[in-house]
Amino acid sequence: MLVCSCNVLTDDQLRKAAEEMRQDPNGKMPTPGSVFRHLGCRPRCGGCFPNVIKVIHEEAPASSERSVSAAKTSSTAVPTDTSNDKTKELTHEG
Numbered sequence: 187m188l189v190c191s192c193n194v195l196t197d198d199q200l201r202k203a204a205e206e207m208r209q210d211p212n213g214k215m216p217t218p219g220s221v222f223r224h225l226g227c228r229p230r231c232g233g234c235f236p237n238v239i240k241v242i243h244e245e246a247p248a249s250s251e252r253s254v255s256a257a258k259t260s261s262t263a264v265p266t267d268t269s270n271d272k273t274k275e276l277t278h279e280g
Contacts, residue, residue, distance in 0.1 A: 189237050190222075192230035197241045199225060204242035216242045 187197045203224045204216040214220060218238040222229050229235070 189241060190234040192234070193222065193225075193227045195222075195225065195227070195234075200238060200241045201244070218242070 189195055189197050189200055200221055203221045207213045207216045207220065207224055216224075218235050219229055221238065221242050
């Protein structure tokens with residue numbers, strides 16, 4: 187999807203540039219201006235900045251699915267001890 191009409195930049199281009207910047211060990215937090223410079227252009231009117239910010243700080247759809255499934259498989263279930271549950275005490279004392 188076209189995000190910046192002044193520089194003809196798509197969401198995929200912006201997302202990829204932001205990810206490349208995050209992977210750089212000496213890189214900084216991606217900002218609209220730094221992502222534009224990374225792509226070899228500069229911001230013009232700035233009207234796209236709200237959408238650029240959303241795009242560069244969200245994960246790509248495919249990678250977010252992998253992150254969620256990885257988190258689900260690596261998480262450990264913690265048993266909950268309900269023996270001291272106050273609501274049980276209140277309902278059984280009646």
